[in-house]
Amino acid sequence: MKTKNMVLTGMFTAVLAVLSIIQIPMPSGVPITLQTFAVALCGYVLGSKMGALSTFLYVLIGTVGVPVFAGMSAGIRVLVGPTGGFLFGFIPMAFLIGLSLKNNSKILPFVWGILGLAVCHLLGAIQFAIVTKTGFVASLLLVSVPYLVKDVLSVAGAVFVAIAIRRGLARANLMYNEQAA
Template sequence: MVKKEKKKITTKSIVMTGMFAAVLAVLSQIAIPMPSGVPVTLQTFAVALTGFVLGMKLGTAATAVYVMIGAVGAPVFAGFSGGLGILLGKTGGFIFGFLFMAPLCGLGVKKKNLVRTVLMPAAGLVICHLLGILQFSLLAQLGFAESALMVSVPYLIKDIVSVVMAYAAAAALRRGLRAANISITEAGA
């Protein structure tokens, strides 16, 4: 019987996870308020970057840390907001969607497969928007289509560009980390 080796959590992975949770918090503050209540932010870029650099597991961990810190009230969400009220409010579905987007971006970069590299982050973005639309729709008591036109459609091009830019930035970051002899083995790059 072959015993599977369990990977240890390293200090490096803890530090990288914390650093990217901080990156999420900082980039969330770059926000432009919109009439719908859903601001234009760099959160999508930050979540995709986190997944692309750290990979599925650590990217998910960093995003979960960010969400948990915000849930307990730290002002890490857009507009220096935090607390369960934000997560359970009209824009909270998008934040919950980040928990799917980060790992899917991480999966997209894990293998050198162009189709997977495009489809996985796209699926993450779709899930993020669907959860955002659904929660907004329920709380605003609007139909799905009307909600989508208010809180998703106007942001799609920005979010697609954000994911593409995050992929390019992550590739440069991974190259820099390799050059500094810092490996994040889980990222698979």
């Protein structure tokens, strides 16, 4: 892996960590954060492999105790708790979103973004249902549906921010090259 790719991956792991800390608590226990935006940004800027790696590293450092999860929480208890499914879901979400870089379509980034978001919400709702012993449909209605508008807007916003970031990286000759990884 080239040094610039490692640095970009680390930088986006840090961006995800910073955007995860601020939260708005919700009655369901699943807070409102900028994590979805940050995960989408990782995928849209870094591509599928390195976007997923960046997100995996975020989950890993939070698991070992660095307080990078929502509300500066950390540890394995968060991963096995009611919101852990969303954290696990961020990894395939970033991977799927990163697949949109494989062509120059203006529509596919949004399609891959919605697909990645669906996987993340599905994993989050499944784990929430298991941990809280709530039915799956009730879990979806409690921890997925109320967040959909915010999350779709986050993914769409990440598309446009990523375009600007990728242009800046290209001008600085720092563009990530997924084939070199």
